[in-house]
Amino acid sequence: MPDRKCSFKISLAESEDKLIETVSNLLRRCSEQAKDRKATFSIGLSGGSLVQLLTKALRKSTLDTSNWEFFFCDERYVADDHSDSTFCAYRTEWLSQLPSILDSQFVKADTTKLLEECAADYEARVKVKLGNSHSVPQFDLLLLGMGPDGHTCSLFPEQPATLEETSRLVIPIRNSPKPPPERITFTLPLINNARDVAFVVTGASKSDVVKRVFVDQDKQFPAAWVDPTNGQLTLIVDAGAGSQIIS
Numbered sequence: 001m002p003d004r005k006c007s008f009k010i011s012l013a014e015s016e017d018k019l020i021e022t023v024s025n026l027l028r029r030c031s032e033q034a035k036d037r038k039a040t041f042s043i044g045l046s047g048g049s050l051v052q053l054l055t056k057a058l059r060k061s062t063l064d065t066s067n068w069e070f071f072f073c074d075e076r077y078v079a080d081d082h083s084d085s086t087f088c089a090y091r092t093e094w095l096s097q098l099p100s101i102l103d104s105q106f107v108k109a110d111t112t113k114l115l116e117e118c119a120a121d122y123e124a125r126v127k128v129k130l131g132n133s134h135s136v137p138q139f140d141l142l143l144l145g146m147g148p149d150g151h152t153c154s155l156f157p158e159q160p161a162t163l164e165e166t167s168r169l170v171i172p173i174r175n176s177p178k179p180p181p182e183r184i185t186f187t188l189p190l191i192n193n194a195r196d197v198a199f200v201v202t203g204a205s206k207s208d209v210v211k212r213v214f215v216d217q218d219k220q221f222p223a224a225w226v227d228p229t230n231g232q233l234t235l236i237v238d239a240g241a242g243s244q245i246i247s
């Protein structure tokens with residue numbers, strides 16, 4: 001098996017309840033560690049299936065989220081109230097289910113700007129919020145999903161040049177193979193500078209790609225490029241997604 005720079009842990013959950021508990025425990029550990037360092041806990045969110053799972057994990061936990069700041073690892077380039085918007089998905093869920101989380105805790109992209117500007121502006125917002133002491137800001141935690149094609153954030157296998165980005169931390173995406181076609185996404189320098197990065201992947205249809213990404217580390221899949229330089233990588237899977245990695 002190829003080497004990783006980071007420490008890597010797999011959590012296989014036998015039921016949805018166990019998976020949600022595992023995500024809650026991760027949130028507790030990372031937010032408590034952040035408390036020792038600074039006033040806020042910075043967490044980058046992904047969309048898709050993670051929205052429901054994270055909502056359940058936060059509801060189950062008794063965590064005080066008042067000092068948490070929620071960013072978006074990728075965002076679809078649509079209006080804030082569009083059904084494809086990841087911000088809209090979280091806001092809609094959390095308004096009713098987690099009303100203590102305020103709109104002001106979301107650091108979201110301004111999708112009224114032109115796509116290029118939207119990406120550059122979001123990078124600037126991340127830098128301002130997380131401080132400029134490091135040339136690449138450091139998130140406390142990034143929660144990532146992975147598609148059946150091995151994409152993560154909006155880094156797709158059909159667009160390998162996006163994996164070579166070394167200077168920009170947030171880039172525009174055009175012609176995304178998965179709709180909607182226009183998006184913005186964190187790039188590898190920002191992702192791999194996080195303290196903790198966790199993939200949450202569910203469903204038997206992803207079992208093959210889970211093995212190819214996390215066991216074989218097959219670099220044709222963008223998710224296989226996630227390897228936090230000084231951080232912890234965690235894979236949280238259910239029995240379906242993890243069925244080919246159980247030894």
Ligand SMILES: O=C1O[C@H](COP(=O)(O)O)[C@@H](O)[C@H](O)[C@H]1O
Nearest residue numbers: 046047048049050145146147153
């Ligand atoms: O389009 C996206 O897909 C991925 C994976 O979504 P899932 O529903 O298969 O979990 C998601 O992580 C990303 O944020 C989103 O923009």
